[in-house]
Structures are given as C-alpha cells and as structure tokens.
Amino acid sequence: MTSKAEFWKNKVAFITGASSGIGRALSLEIAGLGGRLGLAARRQDELESLQNEIFAKCSDAKIYSLDVSDENAVKAAVDNLVETYGKIDIIIANAGISGNDELTRKGDPAGVRRVIETNFMGAVNTASAAIPYMLRQKRGHLVAISSLAAYRGLLRSGSYCASKAAMTKYFESLRLDLSHKGIKVTIIHPGFIKTPLTAGRQNKMPFLMELEDSIPLFLKAIEKQKPFAAFPFPLAMLVRLGLIMPAFLYDKIAGSLRYRE
Numbered sequence: 001m002t003s004k005a006e007f008w009k010n011k012v013a014f015i016t017g018a019s020s021g022i023g024r025a026l027s028l029e030i031a032g033l034g035g036r037l038g039l040a041a042r043r044q045d046e047l048e049s050l051q052n053e054i055f056a057k058c059s060d061a062k063i064y065s066l067d068v069s070d071e072n073a074v075k076a077a078v079d080n081l082v083e084t085y086g087k088i089d090i091i092i093a094n095a096g097i098s099g100n101d102e103l104t105r106k107g108d109p110a111g112v113r114r115v116i117e118t119n120f121m122g123a124v125n126t127a128s129a130a131i132p133y134m135l136r137q138k139r140g141h142l143v144a145i146s147s148l149a150a151y152r153g154l155l156r157s158g159s160y161c162a163s164k165a166a167m168t169k170y171f172e173s174l175r176l177d178l179s180h181k182g183i184k185v186t187i188i189h190p191g192f193i194k195t196p197l198t199a200g201r202q203n204k205m206p207f208l209m210e211l212e213d214s215i216p217l218f219l220k221a222i223e224k225q226k227p228f229a230a231f232p233f234p235l236a237m238l239v240r241l242g243l244i245m246p247a248f249l250y251d252k253i254a255g256s257l258r259y260r261e
Contacts, residue, residue: 007223009034012085014078016068016126017095019046021195022145025215026092031059038081038088040064040074040126041095068095068122078129087137090222091130093123093167094145098160105156112159119163124170131183138182143222144171148189148230148239152250155257175227188221189230190214191239207235 008030015030017023019041027039031054039061041047047063054061062084064077082088096119104111127142134140149157150164168187175185192205193214209232221229230236242250 004219004223005033007033011035011089012038012081012087013090013092014038014040014081014088014126014130015092015094016040016074016122017145018063019043019050021211022190022193022214022218023092023094024050025211026094026218027061028053028057029215029219031057031061034059036085037061038064038077040066040068040077042067067118068125069117071121071125071128074122074125075129078126078133082133088130088133088140090141090143091126092143092145092222093126093171095119095122095126096145096163099157099163100160104159107158112162115159116163116166119160120166120170123167127171127174131178134183135181140182141184141186141222141225142171142174142178143186143188144168145218146171146187146189148191148236150189151239152242152254154254184225186221186226187228188218189228189236190218191230191232191235207232 013030013035015023015027015037018027018039023041027037027050031037036059037054039047039050042065044065047065051061051063062081064080066073066077068074078088097115099105099111099115101111104115123144130140130142144167146168147164149161150168153161168189171185171187178185192208194208194211214231217229217231242254245253
C-alpha cells in the first residue's frame with residue numbers, strides 16, 4: 001500500500017484558490033509530503049507568504065497571481081509550471097467565492113455572473129489548461145472541489161448552488177470522456193468548513209467542521225482517486241435524502257433555513 005509521502009513525493013500539483021482556507025491548508029500539507037506546487041490566487045502578498053512557508057518545509061512552489069476567470073492567465077500559469085517541472089500530475093480546482101452579498105442574493109445578473117465565472121468557469125479554465133499535457137503524458141488527475149450545495153437549491157444561494165452543480169456535472173462528464181485515456185477525475189463535496197468563505201455568518205451552520213479536521217478527508221479522496229467524496233457523513237446523508245424528497249416537502253424544510261445569514 002502506498003503511503004501518503006510516497007503518493008505525493010515529486011508529484012506536481014496546480015492548486016487554485018491557494019492563498020487562504022482549504023487551498024492554503026492543502027498546499028502546506030502536500031508540500032510537507034514532498035509535492036511540488038503551482039499555487040494560483042489573486043492576492044500576491046498572501047501567495048508570497050505561503051511560498052515562504054513551503055520553502056521552510058524544504059519543498060518547492062511557484063506562485064501565480066491571477067484571476068481564474070481569465071482563461072489566458074490560467075493557461076500561461078500551467079504552461080509555465082510544466083516548463084519548470086516537465087510534467088503536471090494533479091490539478092485541484094478549488095478557487096471559489098460565496099456570492100454572499102445583497103445584490104447577488106437578489107439575483108443581480110452581474111453578481112451571478114461573477115460567481116459563475118469564478119466557481120465554474122475558473123474550474124473549466126484550470127482543467128482545460130492541464131488536459132492537453134495529461135493526454136500527452138497518458139496520465140493525470142483532475143480534482144474538483146465542489147460542494148454539498150450542488151445537490152439542491154438553497155435559500156439565497158442560487159448563484160452559488162448553480163455554480164457548484166455545474167462544476168459537478170461538468171467534471172462528471174469529463175470523467176466519462178477521459179476514463180480510457182489514463183486521466184482520473186475526483187469530485188469532492190464538502191459541507192460547512194471554518195474558512196473565510198463561511199466567516200461572519202450569524203446563524204449556526206450544521207456539522208461545521210474545523211479546517212484541520214477536513215484536510216485529511218480531502219487528501220484521502222485524492223490519494224484513493226475516488227470518483228466522488230462527500231463529508232461530513234451526517235450532513236452528506238441528509239443532503240442526499242433531500243434528493244428524493246418531493247418538492248413541496250423540500251421547499252418547506254429548505255425554505256426555513258438561514259445558513260447564509
């Protein structure tokens with residue numbers, strides 16, 4: 001059985017949304033296990049801080065300050081990473097925004113577009129940049145950090161739910177397209193995790209996980225190349241139950257939830 005360190009040693013991974021939250025924690029953990037990283041996010045100062053932490057672990061990382069909605073910038077970053085290390089093994093499409101602002105919650109088209117462009121098209125851009133290299137290598141692994149919010153609509157969360165549902169279905173389709181070409185696809189559906197994305201909400205979120213408790217679950221899903229992973233288990237089961245609820249019952253229950261406030 002391959003150990004964590006054996007799995008990640010000299011793996012080249014490109015991670016979006018790397019400057020904070022899940023992306024930052026995954027980057028540090030993977031670096032500590034011997035992975036070589038390309039780290040993408042918008043905030044240059046946070047990326048530089050992360051890079052310094054990784055250097056302190058005697059690992060290597062290149063940083064790319066970019067917006068994942070910019071297709072050309074993402075492609076240029078992946079091209080540079082492959083030029084530097086000679087390959088790309090894994091992409092982790094993690095960059096995302098909650099859209100938890102008044103205009104977006106009201107369905108303002110500009111706000112909705114911003115969430116879709118970041119969460120969904122950002123993931124599309126990341127996968128698209130890496131797939132040609134993976135096809136030539138005849139191996140690779142695409143990882144999409146989606147959400148349990150992809151399963152059904154939630155109150156005041158239309159743009160976020162739509163972006164994650166699109167992400168899930170897109171990567172599921174990619175798995176079918178690429179399954180016989182040596183490329184694995186993993187879609188991860190986390191619930192509520194303590195990160196800047198969930199900070200500042202007044203109402204209690206069910207089964208809220210500490211960030212450090214969630215990272216081993218992300219890593220396990222990637223290392224085992226699972227097609228799907230969802231956690232925490234109790235919340236994932238409740239969400240799956242919602243899939244078979246009749247609309248009137250689901251609307252009554254989901255319409256009373258205030259997790260976005």
